[in-house]
Amino acid sequence: MTTVLVKQTEGCSDTELPLEGAQACLEELKESLYKKEREITELLESEQTPIPPIPVAQPPCAVLLRVVVEKAHDICSEVSEARLLVDHMFEENRVALAQAREKLDHMSQMTADDNNRKEEDNSDPEWLDCGTEHVLLLQETLRECEITQMALDCIRVGDSPSLSDCDTAPELDEMLGKGEGVKSVGQQLLLLQDQLKQVREENRKVVENYTSERTMRKKYYNMVEDMKGKIRVFCRIRPMSRAEAAQGGAIAVGCLDDYSVTVETPRGPREFQFDRVFSGKSSQEDVFQDTNSLFSRLIQSAIDGFNVCIFAYGQTGSGKTFTMVGDRDQKSPGIMPRAFNAIFDILQENATKFDFKVSVNMLELYNDRLQDLFLSGAEAQSRRVEIKRNRKGLVFAQGAETKEASSAGELFAMFQQACANRHIAATKMNVESSRSHLIIGIMVESRNLTNGSVSFGKLSLVDLAGSERAAKTGAKDDQLKEANSINKSLSALGDVISALSSELPHIPYRNSKLTQIMQDSLGGNAKTLMVVNVSPSDCNLDETLTSLIYATRVKTITNIAQRNLESKEIAQLKEVIMKLRSGQPVEDEEV
Incomplete structure (x- = not known):
């Protein structure tokens, strides 16, 4: 037991x-x-990729394979070398798969024939098992090729592999568990990701260098154009309005850089080049500070005796008045009030060297009629203002009241009085739509205390009314008449711009009072800056393209700026003549 x-x-x-x-x-x-x-968890955490939960009824290899495929697809999408490698592996495996299927079919047929023949001959069973084992080996090889082909195909197209087949999951588990397969995949992913970071860093540096070189090239080009007397053109893109956003309008205008505007049109994108471009994110301070060097030079030129003009152009509701005047409370003042301060700041700095006299007139062109904004009511209607030119080509308004200003505050008070008398109205496009063109002329006379020479400069600040369509603005009756007058004057301005840019022998200045009053600013003797304002919405695409095309033509116009300077003797003789005409006594020393 x-x-x-x-x-x-x-x-x-x-x-x-x-x-x-x-x-x-x-x-x-x-x-x-x-x-x-x-290892896989650490890899996913280093990439800040959330670890997906593993379904209860799904084998671990399903989640693992899906994550590996997704990561590999992302890398292939970013790195061309990885994409080419996967394509090459896919093609090689496709050929191996076809060969394996062909061999398996051939071997299966041979094994079946041999088995039948050996059974009839009562051969050794071990001999029969050899052919069967070879077939099984080929079947395993074929299965591995099929699974590899499935994985490579998923990596190429970005689809998640389906592992619902219970027969497939163990084989995938076995394939993924062989040797250091997963670790090798992880290392390859990390290597490819490092390469991707290096490529992105190189691309970033290339873009930065390209942008820097492009900016410098345009900067020097603008300096050369300025020396040639070319009119300077800035472009400002206003933000999308609430009405445009409510209508579902898409943004069709954008900035490529500080000098380029791109517009999405039905025929593809169009690019426009200007001396400076401001996006909808630019504030009044950004615009003024960015243009401060040019702006200061223009103000200084007016004080030195040059004719200077700054005007805003664009569709109604594109932000011209905001750029030139600012908001109602002057929390974000525009170019005009800033110019008032800049003038007297420069005069204060040079008070010991020069004796200055500042005078101003403020007009509006309403229904093709010039009106003095220092007057109101019947007096303004009865006052006749005409456009004249002196021998030097300087345009002035005869009959307009001219007032002297001794400070920026006094000048701004006159400006507020003028704005109160300006014609404005509400339309569907704008709450306060300008129904007239605003023209402010600031004359600066400076006498050099050292040599007695006198210079006369004029700064023209022009806020043009915007072109409009009655169908969009809803204009009727008087507003429709105003709109027709505005469009007619802007059309005449467009004809002048086209003629100047084409260098035609005849320039149609006399077709409108607007073109007459701007004759010395376009193709004349002024240093001119145009600020074209545009809407970013695709619903205003036609008007935006028209404005940008006109602004591009304006850039090609050349002015011949001349300084209005007189010697001490000539200035004294003019003063004597004025006294004689007015009946005042003249001293012998003055003659």
């Missing part, structure tokens, strides 16, 4: 030895799997 029990125990020990070995292998496999899982 004891002998039997010992033998049974020995038998049990013999049968349990393989089980213990299998248990040890299983523990090693689990540890290896946990290690690979930690």
